[in-house]
Amino acid sequence: MRYARPLAQLIEQLEKLPGIGPKSAQRLAFHILRASQEENQRLATAILEVKAKTRYCQRCFNFSEEDLCPICQDARRDQSVICVVADPRDLTAIENSGEFRGVYHVLQGLLSPIEGVLPDQLRVRELIERVKSGTVKEVILAMNPTVEGDATALFLSGELKPLGVKVTQLAMGLPVGGDLDYADQVTIARAVAWRREI
Amino acid sequence: MRYARPLAQLIEQLEKLPGIGPKSAQRLAFHILRASQEENQRLATAILEVKAKTRYCQRCFNFSEEDLCPICQDARRDQSVICVVADPRDLTAIENSGEFRGVYHVLQGLLSPIEGVLPDQLRVRELIERVKSGTVKEVILAMNPTVEGDATALFLSGELKPLGVKVTQLAMGLPVGGDLDYADQVTIARAVAWRREI
Numbered sequence: 001m002r003y004a005r006p007l008a009q010l011i012e013q014l015e016k017l018p019g020i021g022p023k024s025a026q027r028l029a030f031h032i033l034r035a036s037q038e039e040n041q042r043l044a045t046a047i048l049e050v051k052a053k054t055r056y057c058q059r060c061f062n063f064s065e066e067d068l069c070p071i072c073q074d075a076r077r078d079q080s081v082i083c084v085v086a087d088p089r090d091l092t093a094i095e096n097s098g099e100f101r102g103v104y105h106v107l108q109g110l111l112s113p114i115e116g117v118l119p120d121q122l123r124v125r126e127l128i129e130r131v132k133s134g135t136v137k138e139v140i141l142a143m144n145p146t147v148e149g150d151a152t153a154l155f156l157s158g159e160l161k162p163l164g165v166k167v168t169q170l171a172m173g174l175p176v177g178g179d180l181d182y183a184d185q186v187t188i189a190r191a192v193a194w195r196r197e198i
Numbered sequence: 199m200r201y202a203r204p205l206a207q208l209i210e211q212l213e214k215l216p217g218i219g220p221k222s223a224q225r226l227a228f229h230i231l232r233a234s235q236e237e238n239q240r241l242a243t244a245i246l247e248v249k250a251k252t253r254y255c256q257r258c259f260n261f262s263e264e265d266l267c268p269i270c271q272d273a274r275r276d277q278s279v280i281c282v283v284a285d286p287r288d289l290t291a292i293e294n295s296g297e298f299r300g301v302y303h304v305l306q307g308l309l310s311p312i313e314g315v316l317p318d319q320l321r322v323r324e325l326i327e328r329v330k331s332g333t334v335k336e337v338i339l340a341m342n343p344t345v346e347g348d349a350t351a352l353f354l355s356g357e358l359k360p361l362g363v364k365v366t367q368l369a370m371g372l373p374v375g376g377d378l379d380y381a382d383q384v385t386i387a388r389a390v391a392w393r394r395e396i
Contacts, residue, residue: 006251044242053204
């Protein structure tokens with residue numbers, strides 16, 4: 001036994017967190033040991049309360065403290081444009097861009113027949129209900145440009161188009177600040193195919 | 199407000215930890231949100247208890263749950279050889295090597311006149327008392343090979359040698375598995391100067 005038991009226990013618990021290896025766990029544990037008890041109390045409280053106080057927005061399935069999330073509650077957001085994302089992190093990434101003023105729909109995953117993720121496990125039915133309600137003009141499919149993301153987008157587009165709604169997807173091409181020389185072939189191919197007049 | 203308040207609070211608390219940026223804090227928060235409440239309870243308890251239950255070993259000043267740390271209590275350890283380290287992390291690094299069977303003395307820092315760290319702020323007096331007690335035959339100075347580490351080792355060696363104890367320091371040279379071509383000049387210079395017959 002190399003560390004005092006309470007310290008060893010803290011390191012053990014921290015190591016269970018994703019991306020936290022033994023070294024990081026040790027560094028964090030020493031920090032917590034040196035921090036004030038008030039700070040540690042705030043951290044512990046936040047950890048304990050997050051599950052109990054967080055639920056899903058009943059409309060878009062983003063995490064929310066109330067029945068409807070702040071975005072769905074916001075009257076200034078355009079409720080006729082729905083951006084469909086796989087999970088709340090993608091939602092935050094799009095929000096941070098500041099470019100989108102519509103509302104969201106969080107699928108809570110991507111289709112993956114290999115891993116047994118079928119449309120029933122995602123919030124697909126709820127999305128279709130929202131579109132059927134009639135006020136939606138456009139659905140933006142904002143999945144990651146991966147095999148699962150593309151498969152999910154293709155499936156959703158097949159479900160949504162017959163409902164008479166405009167279905168779009170995020171543009172693919174060169175990342176801003178990127179380097180043509182370092183871009184992969186598929187990205188360049190997309191950038192050429194999706195080129196636009198200036 | 200992009201995240202539900204409890205989630206935002208957790209992210210805010212996690213971001214205060216060293217080496218945890220906004221992205222990592224977000225990733226950890228989502229993990230905690232998905233983890234079971236029992237797991238979160240164990241993590242929170244470990245955070246809350248670590249300060250209250252951890253104190254310093256009265257002999258070597260390593261972190262300890264009891265008055266004496268497990269190493270100082272261990273009758274199989276050679277109490278006549280003391281390895282002096284700057285902090286408990288260095289102690290763990292040496293323990294993990296499995297090479298040392300003596301006991302330790304944790305200075306709780308390194309001398310740094312620029313930052314105002316003087317011998318009085320470290321556990322120097324306690325080290326000298328231990329050596330004076332008469333059972334100590336060798337003191338190994340195991341500071342990092344840095345400016346502060348070297349200065350601390352030099353200072354301690356000046357204090358300890360007059361007490362008639364053998365004072366040694368860790369060997370410097372090429373790291374095992376290292377590459378001569380990538381080693382810095384100072385390391386190679388030490389490796390040459392400290393060479394030994396095979």
